[in-house]
Amino acid sequence: MGPGDLEQILSALPEESAPELLTSLRTGEDAGVYRISQRLAIVQTVDFFPPIVDDPYTFGQITAANALSDVYAMGGRPITALNIVAFPCGIDLQVLEKILLGGHDKIHEAGAVIVGGHTIDDDELKYGLAVTGLVDPAKMTTIAGARPGDVLVLTKPIGTGILATALKAGLLTEEEMGEAVASMRALNREAADILNRYRVHACTDVTGFGLVGHLYEMVKAGGVSAELWAGEVPLFERTLEMVSMGMVPEGKKRNFEYAKNVDLRTKEEDDLMLECLYDPQTSGGLLASVESSDADSALEELRGAPCPRATAVGTVSEGPGGAIIIIHGRSG
Amino acid sequence: MADADIDCRGLKCPEPVLKTRKALAEGAGNFTVLVDNETARDNVSRFARTSGRDVKVTETDGGFLIAITPAAGKAEQTAAEVPMSCDSVTRTVIFVSSDEIGTGESELGVTLMKSFMSSAAEADDLPSTMIFMNSGVRLVTENEETIENLDRLTDRGVDILVCGTCLDYYGLTERLKVGRVSNMYEIQSALISAPKLVCI
Numbered sequence: 063m064g065p066g067d068l069e070q071i072l073s074a075l076p077e078e079s080a081p082e083l084l085t086s087l088r089t090g091e092d093a094g095v096y097r098i099s100q101r102l103a104i105v106q107t108v109d110f111f112p113p114i115v116d117d118p119y120t121f122g123q124i125t126a127a128n129a130l131s132d133v134y135a136m137g138g139r140p141i142t143a144l145n146i147v148a149f150p151c152g153i154d155l156q157v158l159e160k161i162l163l164g165g166h167d168k169i170h171e172a173g174a175v176i177v178g179g180h181t182i183d184d185d186e187l188k189y190g191l192a193v194t195g196l197v198d199p200a201k202m203t204t205i206a207g208a209r210p211g212d213v214l215v216l217t218k219p220i221g222t223g224i225l226a227t228a229l230k231a232g233l234l235t236e237e238e239m240g241e242a243v244a245s246m247r248a249l250n251r252e253a254a255d256i257l258n259r260y261r262v263h264a265c266t267d268v269t270g271f272g273l274v275g276h277l278y279e280m281v282k283a284g285g286v287s288a289e290l291w292a293g294e295v296p297l298f299e300r301t302l303e304m305v306s307m308g309m310v311p312e313g314k315k316r317n318f319e320y321a322k323n324v325d326l327r328t329k330e331e332d333d334l335m336l337e338c339l340y341d342p343q344t345s346g347g348l349l350a351s352v353e354s355s356d357a358d359s360a361l362e363e364l365r366g367a368p369c370p371r372a373t374a375v376g377t378v379s380e381g382p383g384g385a386i387i388i389i390h391g392r393s394g
Numbered sequence: 395m396a397d398a399d400i401d402c403r404g405l406k407c408p409e410p411v412l413k414t415r416k417a418l419a420e421g422a423g424n425f426t427v428l429v430d431n432e433t434a435r436d437n438v439s440r441f442a443r444t445s446g447r448d449v450k451v452t453e454t455d456g457g458f459l460i461a462i463t464p465a466a467g468k469a470e471q472t473a474a475e476v477p478m479s480c481d482s483v484t485r486t487v488i489f490v491s492s493d494e495i496g497t498g499e500s501e502l503g504v505t506l507m508k509s510f511m512s513s514a515a516e517a518d519d520l521p522s523t524m525i526f527m528n529s530g531v532r533l534v535t536e537n538e539e540t541i542e543n544l545d546r547l548t549d550r551g552v553d554i555l556v557c558g559t560c561l562d563y564y565g566l567t568e569r570l571k572v573g574r575v576s577n578m579y580e581i582q583s584a585l586i587s588a589p590k591l592v593c594i
Binding site (some may be wrong): 300305390 | 406407408411412414431432433436437438439440441443444485522551553558570574575577580583584587
Protein backbone atom coordinates (compact mmCIF):
# COMPACT_ATOMS: atom_id res chain seq x y z
CA MET A 63 0.00 0.00 0.00
CA GLY A 64 1.02 3.56 -0.52
CA PRO A 65 2.17 5.43 2.56
CA GLY A 66 -0.66 7.98 2.33
CA ASP A 67 -3.44 5.37 2.40
CA LEU A 68 -1.71 3.53 5.20
CA GLU A 69 -1.41 6.65 7.30
CA GLN A 70 -5.11 7.35 6.82
CA ILE A 71 -6.15 3.86 7.92
CA LEU A 72 -3.82 3.81 10.92
CA SER A 73 -5.09 7.17 12.10
CA ALA A 74 -8.66 5.81 12.03
CA LEU A 75 -7.78 2.90 14.32
CA PRO A 76 -7.72 3.25 18.08
CA GLU A 77 -4.19 4.06 19.22
CA GLU A 78 -2.38 1.32 21.09
CA SER A 79 -0.95 2.22 24.41
CA ALA A 80 0.69 0.16 27.09
CA PRO A 81 3.39 1.20 29.52
CA GLU A 82 5.71 -1.41 28.01
CA LEU A 83 5.11 -0.30 24.41
CA LEU A 84 8.01 1.97 23.46
CA THR A 85 6.97 2.78 19.88
CA SER A 86 3.84 4.18 18.26
CA LEU A 87 2.22 3.14 15.00
CA ARG A 88 1.66 6.81 14.30
CA THR A 89 5.28 7.83 14.01
CA GLY A 90 6.17 5.38 11.26
CA GLU A 91 8.67 3.36 13.27
CA ASP A 92 10.37 0.51 11.43
CA ALA A 93 9.47 -2.03 14.09
CA GLY A 94 7.45 -2.32 17.26
CA VAL A 95 9.39 -2.34 20.53
CA TYR A 96 7.97 -3.85 23.72
CA ARG A 97 9.87 -3.72 26.99
CA ILE A 98 10.07 -6.98 28.90
CA SER A 99 12.49 -5.88 31.61
CA GLN A 100 14.37 -2.74 32.50
CA ARG A 101 17.31 -3.56 30.25
CA LEU A 102 15.58 -5.60 27.59
CA ALA A 103 12.90 -5.05 24.96
CA ILE A 104 11.76 -7.14 22.01
CA VAL A 105 11.74 -5.65 18.52
CA GLN A 106 9.15 -7.10 16.12
CA THR A 107 8.67 -6.57 12.42
CA VAL A 108 7.13 -8.28 9.39
CA ASP A 109 7.66 -7.82 5.64
CA PHE A 110 6.61 -9.79 2.57
CA PHE A 111 6.39 -9.16 -1.17
CA PRO A 112 6.31 -10.80 -4.61
CA PRO A 113 9.59 -11.74 -6.36
CA ILE A 114 11.70 -8.83 -7.54
CA VAL A 115 14.44 -10.95 -9.09
CA ASP A 116 14.16 -14.18 -11.07
CA ASP A 117 16.54 -16.38 -9.10
CA PRO A 118 14.60 -17.97 -6.20
CA TYR A 119 17.56 -18.37 -3.83
CA THR A 120 18.54 -14.72 -4.33
CA PHE A 121 14.93 -13.64 -3.81
CA GLY A 122 14.89 -15.52 -0.50
CA GLN A 123 18.10 -13.83 0.61
CA ILE A 124 16.88 -10.37 -0.36
CA THR A 125 13.55 -10.85 1.41
CA ALA A 126 15.24 -11.96 4.61
CA ALA A 127 17.79 -9.11 4.49
CA ASN A 128 14.90 -6.71 3.99
CA ALA A 129 12.92 -8.10 6.93
CA LEU A 130 15.96 -8.08 9.23
CA SER A 131 16.73 -4.51 8.28
CA ASP A 132 13.97 -3.03 10.45
CA VAL A 133 15.56 -4.63 13.53
CA TYR A 134 18.97 -3.18 12.63
CA ALA A 135 17.43 0.25 12.02
CA MET A 136 16.23 0.25 15.65
CA GLY A 137 19.69 -0.69 16.89
CA GLY A 138 18.53 -4.22 17.75
CA ARG A 139 19.87 -7.75 17.27
CA PRO A 140 17.64 -10.32 15.53
CA ILE A 141 17.04 -13.62 17.34
CA THR A 142 14.18 -15.48 15.64
CA ALA A 143 12.19 -15.42 12.40
CA LEU A 144 8.98 -16.95 11.04
CA ASN A 145 8.46 -17.60 7.32
CA ILE A 146 5.36 -16.36 5.51
CA VAL A 147 4.69 -17.95 2.12
CA ALA A 148 1.95 -17.47 -0.47
CA PHE A 149 2.50 -20.09 -3.15
CA PRO A 150 0.48 -20.79 -6.32
CA CYS A 151 -0.46 -24.37 -7.22
CA GLY A 152 1.43 -25.69 -10.18
CA ILE A 153 4.81 -24.06 -9.57
CA ASP A 154 7.69 -26.46 -9.07
CA LEU A 155 8.15 -27.01 -5.34
CA GLN A 156 11.90 -26.77 -5.83
CA VAL A 157 11.39 -23.05 -6.39
CA LEU A 158 9.94 -22.72 -2.90
CA GLU A 159 12.73 -24.83 -1.48
CA LYS A 160 15.32 -22.50 -2.96
CA ILE A 161 13.51 -19.38 -1.73
CA LEU A 162 13.32 -20.79 1.80
CA LEU A 163 16.96 -21.84 1.68
CA GLY A 164 17.94 -18.30 0.68
CA GLY A 165 15.91 -16.95 3.60
CA HIS A 166 17.36 -19.54 5.97
CA ASP A 167 20.95 -18.78 5.01
CA LYS A 168 20.47 -15.04 5.43
CA ILE A 169 18.75 -15.42 8.81
CA HIS A 170 21.65 -17.61 9.98
CA GLU A 171 24.18 -15.10 8.66
CA ALA A 172 22.42 -12.61 10.94
CA GLY A 173 22.89 -14.97 13.87
CA ALA A 174 19.16 -15.68 14.22
CA VAL A 175 17.12 -18.88 13.75
CA ILE A 176 13.94 -19.71 11.86
CA VAL A 177 11.43 -21.11 14.31
CA GLY A 178 8.43 -21.78 12.07
CA GLY A 179 6.16 -20.30 9.46
CA HIS A 180 2.87 -20.36 7.62
CA THR A 181 1.91 -21.04 3.99
CA ILE A 182 -1.23 -20.35 1.94
CA ASP A 183 -2.32 -20.91 -1.68
CA ASP A 184 -2.37 -17.71 -3.67
CA ASP A 185 -2.41 -16.60 -7.31
CA GLU A 186 0.85 -14.77 -6.94
CA LEU A 187 3.95 -16.02 -5.16
CA LYS A 188 4.96 -13.98 -2.13
CA TYR A 189 7.57 -14.55 0.52
CA GLY A 190 8.43 -12.73 3.68
CA LEU A 191 9.39 -13.08 7.29
CA ALA A 192 8.34 -11.90 10.70
CA VAL A 193 11.49 -11.17 12.66
CA THR A 194 11.96 -10.73 16.38
CA GLY A 195 15.00 -9.06 17.88
CA LEU A 196 16.29 -7.78 21.18
CA VAL A 197 17.35 -4.28 22.10
CA ASP A 198 18.37 -2.39 25.22
CA PRO A 199 15.63 0.28 25.50
CA ALA A 200 18.23 2.82 26.61
CA LYS A 201 20.25 2.25 23.47
CA MET A 202 17.59 1.84 20.82
CA THR A 203 17.52 4.20 17.86
CA THR A 204 14.11 5.40 16.76
CA ILE A 205 12.95 7.38 13.76
CA ALA A 206 12.33 10.40 15.99
CA GLY A 207 15.17 12.38 17.53
CA ALA A 208 16.94 14.00 14.56
CA ARG A 209 18.49 17.29 15.71
CA PRO A 210 19.18 20.51 13.83
CA GLY A 211 22.74 20.44 12.53
CA ASP A 212 22.82 16.65 12.11
CA VAL A 213 24.21 15.20 8.90
CA LEU A 214 22.03 12.69 7.03
CA VAL A 215 24.04 9.61 6.16
CA LEU A 216 22.77 7.06 3.62
CA THR A 217 24.57 3.72 3.67
CA LYS A 218 23.51 2.17 0.34
CA PRO A 219 22.79 3.58 -3.14
CA ILE A 220 19.16 3.75 -4.32
CA GLY A 221 17.35 2.71 -7.50
CA THR A 222 16.20 -0.88 -6.88
CA GLY A 223 12.56 -0.17 -7.80
CA ILE A 224 13.53 1.31 -11.15
CA LEU A 225 16.02 -1.48 -11.90
CA ALA A 226 13.51 -4.20 -10.90
CA THR A 227 10.98 -2.62 -13.29
CA ALA A 228 13.62 -2.67 -16.05
CA LEU A 229 14.35 -6.32 -15.24
CA LYS A 230 10.64 -7.12 -15.56
CA ALA A 231 10.57 -5.27 -18.88
CA GLY A 232 13.56 -7.21 -20.18
CA LEU A 233 15.73 -4.10 -20.55
CA LEU A 234 18.22 -5.45 -18.05
CA THR A 235 19.37 -8.89 -17.05
CA GLU A 236 19.86 -9.96 -13.47
CA GLU A 237 23.62 -9.95 -14.10
CA GLU A 238 23.45 -6.36 -15.34
CA MET A 239 21.79 -5.26 -12.12
CA GLY A 240 24.39 -7.17 -10.13
CA GLU A 241 25.44 -4.20 -8.01
CA ALA A 242 21.85 -3.65 -6.87
CA VAL A 243 21.26 -7.36 -6.24
CA ALA A 244 24.40 -7.59 -4.11
CA SER A 245 23.30 -4.54 -2.18
CA MET A 246 19.74 -5.81 -1.61
CA ARG A 247 20.96 -9.06 -0.14
CA ALA A 248 23.61 -7.41 2.02
CA LEU A 249 22.61 -7.15 5.67
CA ASN A 250 22.51 -3.74 7.31
CA ARG A 251 24.11 -5.33 10.38
CA GLU A 252 27.66 -4.04 10.02
CA ALA A 253 26.42 -0.59 9.03
CA ALA A 254 24.22 -0.53 12.15
CA ASP A 255 27.13 -1.75 14.33
CA ILE A 256 29.31 1.09 13.06
CA LEU A 257 26.57 3.71 13.41
CA ASN A 258 25.81 2.54 16.95
CA ARG A 259 29.32 3.60 17.94
CA TYR A 260 28.61 7.20 16.95
CA ARG A 261 26.11 9.79 18.11
CA VAL A 262 23.17 8.81 15.90
CA HIS A 263 20.04 10.70 16.91
CA ALA A 264 17.58 8.96 14.58
CA CYS A 265 17.73 6.07 12.14
CA THR A 266 15.43 4.30 9.70
CA ASP A 267 15.88 1.97 6.76
CA VAL A 268 15.03 3.09 3.25
CA THR A 269 12.39 0.80 1.77
CA GLY A 270 8.99 1.15 0.10
CA PHE A 271 8.37 4.85 0.69
CA GLY A 272 11.56 5.83 -1.11
CA LEU A 273 14.37 8.02 0.21
CA VAL A 274 12.21 11.15 0.41
CA GLY A 275 9.28 9.27 1.97
CA HIS A 276 11.42 7.82 4.76
CA LEU A 277 13.21 11.13 5.29
CA TYR A 278 9.78 12.74 5.53
CA GLU A 279 8.78 10.29 8.26
CA MET A 280 12.01 11.02 10.09
CA VAL A 281 11.71 14.81 10.05
CA LYS A 282 7.98 14.64 10.83
CA ALA A 283 8.60 12.39 13.84
CA GLY A 284 11.48 14.59 15.01
CA GLY A 285 9.70 17.92 14.57
CA VAL A 286 12.56 19.16 12.39
CA SER A 287 13.14 19.93 8.73
CA ALA A 288 15.80 18.70 6.31
CA GLU A 289 17.76 19.71 3.28
CA LEU A 290 18.36 16.87 0.81
CA TRP A 291 21.16 17.12 -1.77
CA ALA A 292 19.90 15.45 -4.93
CA GLY A 293 23.28 15.59 -6.65
CA GLU A 294 24.98 13.71 -3.83
CA VAL A 295 22.62 10.74 -3.54
CA PRO A 296 24.38 7.58 -4.73
CA LEU A 297 22.58 5.55 -7.41
CA PHE A 298 23.07 2.01 -8.61
CA GLU A 299 24.64 1.66 -12.04
CA ARG A 300 22.27 2.30 -14.92
CA THR A 301 19.48 3.70 -12.76
CA LEU A 302 19.32 7.07 -14.54
CA GLU A 303 19.52 5.35 -17.89
CA MET A 304 16.52 3.22 -16.93
CA VAL A 305 14.58 6.30 -15.77
CA SER A 306 15.15 7.82 -19.19
CA MET A 307 13.84 4.59 -20.70
CA GLY A 308 10.55 5.02 -18.84
CA MET A 309 11.13 2.39 -16.13
CA VAL A 310 9.76 4.28 -13.12
CA PRO A 311 7.51 2.01 -11.01
CA GLU A 312 4.02 3.08 -9.98
CA GLY A 313 4.92 3.33 -6.31
CA LYS A 314 6.92 6.47 -7.09
CA LYS A 315 3.78 8.54 -7.59
CA ARG A 316 2.29 7.43 -4.26
CA ASN A 317 5.54 8.30 -2.52
CA PHE A 318 5.64 11.65 -4.27
CA GLU A 319 2.13 12.48 -3.09
CA TYR A 320 2.81 11.25 0.44
CA ALA A 321 5.79 13.46 1.21
CA LYS A 322 3.92 16.71 1.59
CA ASN A 323 5.74 19.91 2.34
CA VAL A 324 8.63 19.24 -0.03
CA ASP A 325 10.16 22.34 -1.57
CA LEU A 326 11.80 21.37 -4.86
CA ARG A 327 14.62 23.74 -5.66
CA THR A 328 16.46 21.60 -8.17
CA LYS A 329 17.01 22.55 -11.78
CA GLU A 330 16.18 20.57 -14.89
CA GLU A 331 19.49 18.67 -14.70
CA ASP A 332 18.13 16.81 -11.66
CA ASP A 333 14.79 15.79 -13.17
CA LEU A 334 15.81 12.16 -13.69
CA MET A 335 17.39 12.07 -10.23
CA LEU A 336 14.13 13.26 -8.65
CA GLU A 337 12.41 10.14 -9.95
CA CYS A 338 15.01 8.08 -8.09
CA LEU A 339 14.57 9.97 -4.83
CA TYR A 340 10.96 8.75 -4.63
CA ASP A 341 11.69 5.26 -6.00
CA PRO A 342 10.41 2.51 -3.66
CA GLN A 343 13.40 0.51 -2.42
CA THR A 344 13.76 -3.11 -1.45
CA SER A 345 16.24 -3.87 1.29
CA GLY A 346 17.67 -0.37 1.09
CA GLY A 347 20.33 1.11 3.30
CA LEU A 348 20.07 2.90 6.61
CA LEU A 349 19.32 6.59 6.72
CA ALA A 350 20.89 7.97 9.89
CA SER A 351 20.77 11.43 11.39
CA VAL A 352 24.30 11.76 12.77
CA GLU A 353 25.80 14.43 15.03
CA SER A 354 27.69 16.63 12.57
CA SER A 355 31.10 16.32 14.23
CA ASP A 356 30.79 12.50 14.06
CA ALA A 357 29.65 12.31 10.45
CA ASP A 358 33.02 12.30 8.70
CA SER A 359 34.48 9.56 10.89
CA ALA A 360 31.31 7.47 10.64
CA LEU A 361 31.32 7.82 6.85
CA GLU A 362 34.97 6.91 6.63
CA GLU A 363 34.41 3.78 8.69
CA LEU A 364 31.30 2.81 6.75
CA ARG A 365 33.10 3.21 3.43
CA GLY A 366 36.07 1.30 4.72
CA ALA A 367 34.20 -1.97 4.96
CA PRO A 368 30.51 -2.70 4.61
CA CYS A 369 29.22 0.32 2.65
CA PRO A 370 31.70 1.58 0.04
CA ARG A 371 29.16 4.04 -1.28
CA ALA A 372 27.88 5.49 2.00
CA THR A 373 27.33 9.22 1.48
CA ALA A 374 26.22 12.36 3.31
CA VAL A 375 23.02 13.31 1.49
CA GLY A 376 21.75 16.27 3.48
CA THR A 377 21.40 18.04 6.78
CA VAL A 378 18.76 18.53 9.46
CA SER A 379 17.53 22.04 10.35
CA GLU A 380 15.13 23.64 12.81
CA GLY A 381 11.43 23.01 12.09
CA PRO A 382 8.82 23.34 10.68
CA GLY A 383 8.47 19.62 11.39
CA GLY A 384 8.25 17.51 8.26
CA ALA A 385 9.51 20.11 5.78
CA ILE A 386 12.10 19.02 3.21
CA ILE A 387 14.03 21.20 0.79
CA ILE A 388 15.55 19.33 -2.13
CA ILE A 389 18.45 21.12 -3.79
CA HIS A 390 21.18 19.98 -6.12
CA GLY A 391 24.18 20.16 -3.82
CA ARG A 392 25.13 21.18 -0.33
CA SER A 393 24.51 24.84 0.40
CA GLY A 394 26.91 27.09 2.24
CA MET B 395 -12.67 9.24 -25.15
CA ALA B 396 -10.20 10.01 -27.90
CA ASP B 397 -9.20 7.31 -30.35
CA ALA B 398 -5.63 6.18 -29.92
CA ASP B 399 -3.35 3.90 -31.92
CA ILE B 400 -2.23 2.12 -28.78
CA ASP B 401 -4.64 1.83 -25.88
CA CYS B 402 -2.72 1.18 -22.66
CA ARG B 403 -5.53 1.83 -20.25
CA GLY B 404 -5.61 -0.70 -17.45
CA LEU B 405 -2.03 -1.78 -18.10
CA LYS B 406 0.56 -1.68 -15.36
CA CYS B 407 4.08 -0.32 -15.72
CA PRO B 408 6.22 -1.16 -17.61
CA GLU B 409 3.65 -2.48 -20.15
CA PRO B 410 2.76 0.91 -21.73
CA VAL B 411 6.46 1.60 -22.36
CA LEU B 412 6.97 -1.85 -23.87
CA LYS B 413 4.04 -1.32 -26.27
CA THR B 414 5.42 2.08 -27.27
CA ARG B 415 8.85 0.57 -27.72
CA LYS B 416 7.43 -2.15 -29.96
CA ALA B 417 5.65 0.45 -32.12
CA LEU B 418 8.88 2.42 -32.54
CA ALA B 419 10.82 -0.73 -33.31
CA GLU B 420 8.30 -1.56 -36.02
CA GLY B 421 8.97 1.80 -37.62
CA ALA B 422 5.90 3.76 -36.51
CA GLY B 423 6.32 7.49 -37.27
CA ASN B 424 3.36 9.44 -35.93
CA PHE B 425 1.19 7.62 -33.44
CA THR B 426 -0.75 8.13 -30.24
CA VAL B 427 -0.71 6.23 -26.95
CA LEU B 428 -3.57 6.40 -24.48
CA VAL B 429 -2.77 5.83 -20.80
CA ASP B 430 -4.89 6.16 -17.68
CA ASN B 431 -2.36 7.22 -15.06
CA GLU B 432 0.36 9.80 -14.53
CA THR B 433 3.17 7.29 -14.02
CA ALA B 434 2.51 5.72 -17.42
CA ARG B 435 2.20 9.20 -18.95
CA ASP B 436 5.59 10.24 -17.60
CA ASN B 437 7.28 6.94 -18.44
CA VAL B 438 6.01 6.76 -22.03
CA SER B 439 6.84 10.44 -22.62
CA ARG B 440 10.31 10.07 -21.23
CA PHE B 441 10.99 6.90 -23.19
CA ALA B 442 9.83 8.51 -26.44
CA ARG B 443 12.01 11.57 -25.85
CA THR B 444 14.99 9.38 -25.02
CA SER B 445 14.34 7.65 -28.33
CA GLY B 446 14.64 11.00 -30.11
CA ARG B 447 10.92 11.75 -30.56
CA ASP B 448 8.79 14.78 -29.91
CA VAL B 449 5.98 14.23 -27.44
CA LYS B 450 2.73 16.11 -26.88
CA VAL B 451 0.42 15.15 -24.05
CA THR B 452 -3.27 16.04 -23.95
CA GLU B 453 -5.43 15.31 -20.95
CA THR B 454 -8.54 13.40 -21.99
CA ASP B 455 -11.53 12.16 -20.10
CA GLY B 456 -9.95 9.98 -17.42
CA GLY B 457 -6.57 9.65 -19.07
CA PHE B 458 -3.78 11.15 -21.15
CA LEU B 459 -3.35 10.99 -24.91
CA ILE B 460 0.33 11.03 -25.85
CA ALA B 461 1.11 12.04 -29.43
CA ILE B 462 4.52 10.81 -30.55
CA THR B 463 6.13 12.32 -33.65
CA PRO B 464 9.60 12.34 -35.16
CA ALA B 465 11.57 15.13 -33.50
CA ALA B 466 11.62 18.44 -35.34
CA GLY B 467 14.53 18.51 -37.75
CA LYS B 468 14.90 14.77 -37.56
CA ALA B 469 11.92 13.95 -39.74
CA GLU B 470 14.06 11.86 -42.04
CA GLN B 471 15.41 9.80 -39.15
CA THR B 472 14.54 6.18 -39.52
CA ALA B 473 13.56 3.95 -36.68
CA ALA B 474 16.79 2.01 -37.06
CA GLU B 475 18.84 5.05 -36.14
CA VAL B 476 17.03 5.62 -32.90
CA PRO B 477 18.04 3.69 -29.80
CA MET B 478 14.94 1.62 -29.37
CA SER B 479 16.20 -0.18 -26.39
CA CYS B 480 19.30 -0.51 -24.32
CA ASP B 481 20.48 -3.11 -26.82
CA SER B 482 22.30 -0.43 -28.78
CA VAL B 483 23.81 1.07 -25.63
CA THR B 484 26.94 -0.94 -24.97
CA ARG B 485 28.42 -1.12 -21.50
CA THR B 486 31.42 0.89 -22.57
CA VAL B 487 32.62 3.71 -20.32
CA ILE B 488 34.58 6.54 -21.92
CA PHE B 489 36.95 8.36 -19.58
CA VAL B 490 37.94 11.87 -20.70
CA SER B 491 40.62 13.41 -18.49
CA SER B 492 41.69 16.30 -20.72
CA ASP B 493 40.18 18.81 -23.13
CA GLU B 494 42.50 17.64 -25.87
CA ILE B 495 43.48 14.28 -27.32
CA GLY B 496 47.04 13.10 -26.90
CA THR B 497 50.19 15.09 -26.27
CA GLY B 498 51.56 17.41 -28.92
CA GLU B 499 50.41 20.71 -30.32
CA SER B 500 47.49 21.93 -28.28
CA GLU B 501 45.63 23.24 -31.30
CA LEU B 502 45.65 19.83 -32.91
CA GLY B 503 44.67 18.12 -29.65
CA VAL B 504 41.61 20.34 -29.22
CA THR B 505 40.53 19.84 -32.83
CA LEU B 506 40.84 16.08 -32.46
CA MET B 507 38.71 16.15 -29.31
CA LYS B 508 35.94 18.12 -31.04
CA SER B 509 36.04 15.69 -33.91
CA PHE B 510 35.89 12.71 -31.55
CA MET B 511 32.80 14.05 -29.79
CA SER B 512 31.07 14.76 -33.07
CA SER B 513 31.80 11.21 -34.30
CA ALA B 514 30.66 9.73 -30.99
CA ALA B 515 27.34 11.59 -31.26
CA GLU B 516 26.77 10.08 -34.72
CA ALA B 517 27.87 6.54 -33.90
CA ASP B 518 25.47 3.60 -33.74
CA ASP B 519 27.21 2.05 -30.76
CA LEU B 520 26.87 4.26 -27.75
CA PRO B 521 28.80 4.12 -24.52
CA SER B 522 26.66 3.79 -21.39
CA THR B 523 28.65 6.41 -19.52
CA MET B 524 31.10 9.21 -20.26
CA ILE B 525 33.20 10.63 -17.45
CA PHE B 526 34.82 14.07 -17.57
CA MET B 527 37.69 14.92 -15.25
CA ASN B 528 40.42 17.50 -14.86
CA SER B 529 40.54 19.83 -17.89
CA GLY B 530 38.04 17.47 -19.56
CA VAL B 531 35.34 19.43 -17.71
CA ARG B 532 35.92 22.29 -20.20
CA LEU B 533 34.17 20.13 -22.78
CA VAL B 534 30.92 20.23 -20.79
CA THR B 535 31.12 23.90 -19.74
CA GLU B 536 32.99 26.14 -22.21
CA ASN B 537 33.31 24.39 -25.53
CA GLU B 538 30.07 24.97 -27.40
CA GLU B 539 30.76 22.45 -30.14
CA THR B 540 31.41 19.57 -27.78
CA ILE B 541 28.47 20.61 -25.59
CA GLU B 542 26.15 20.33 -28.57
CA ASN B 543 27.37 16.83 -29.40
CA LEU B 544 27.27 15.74 -25.76
CA ASP B 545 23.71 17.03 -25.54
CA ARG B 546 22.82 14.68 -28.36
CA LEU B 547 24.52 11.80 -26.58
CA THR B 548 22.55 12.60 -23.42
CA ASP B 549 19.33 12.57 -25.45
CA ARG B 550 20.30 9.14 -26.69
CA GLY B 551 20.59 7.84 -23.14
CA VAL B 552 24.29 8.23 -22.37
CA ASP B 553 24.96 9.08 -18.72
CA ILE B 554 27.47 11.92 -18.51
CA LEU B 555 29.33 12.22 -15.21
CA VAL B 556 31.29 15.36 -14.49
CA CYS B 557 33.83 15.59 -11.67
CA GLY B 558 32.53 18.11 -9.14
CA THR B 559 35.97 18.76 -7.64
CA CYS B 560 37.35 19.59 -11.09
CA LEU B 561 34.46 21.99 -11.83
CA ASP B 562 35.18 23.71 -8.54
CA TYR B 563 38.89 23.90 -9.21
CA TYR B 564 38.47 25.55 -12.60
CA GLY B 565 35.64 27.79 -11.30
CA LEU B 566 33.23 26.25 -13.81
CA THR B 567 30.57 24.86 -11.46
CA GLU B 568 27.99 27.45 -12.47
CA ARG B 569 28.69 26.92 -16.15
CA LEU B 570 27.84 23.23 -16.44
CA LYS B 571 25.86 22.83 -19.65
CA VAL B 572 25.52 19.08 -20.04
CA GLY B 573 25.80 16.04 -17.78
CA ARG B 574 25.51 15.80 -14.05
CA VAL B 575 27.92 16.55 -11.26
CA SER B 576 29.44 13.42 -9.81
CA ASN B 577 31.96 12.48 -7.17
CA MET B 578 35.02 10.28 -6.92
CA TYR B 579 33.08 7.43 -5.37
CA GLU B 580 30.67 7.15 -8.25
CA ILE B 581 33.38 7.74 -10.84
CA GLN B 582 35.68 5.19 -9.24
CA SER B 583 32.87 2.67 -9.12
CA ALA B 584 31.91 3.32 -12.76
CA LEU B 585 35.54 2.85 -13.85
CA ILE B 586 36.08 -0.30 -11.83
CA SER B 587 32.86 -1.96 -12.93
CA ALA B 588 33.10 -1.03 -16.62
CA PRO B 589 33.27 -4.15 -18.80
CA LYS B 590 35.04 -1.99 -21.40
CA LEU B 591 36.85 1.22 -20.59
CA VAL B 592 38.09 3.69 -23.19
CA CYS B 593 40.45 6.41 -21.98
CA ILE B 594 41.07 9.41 -24.20
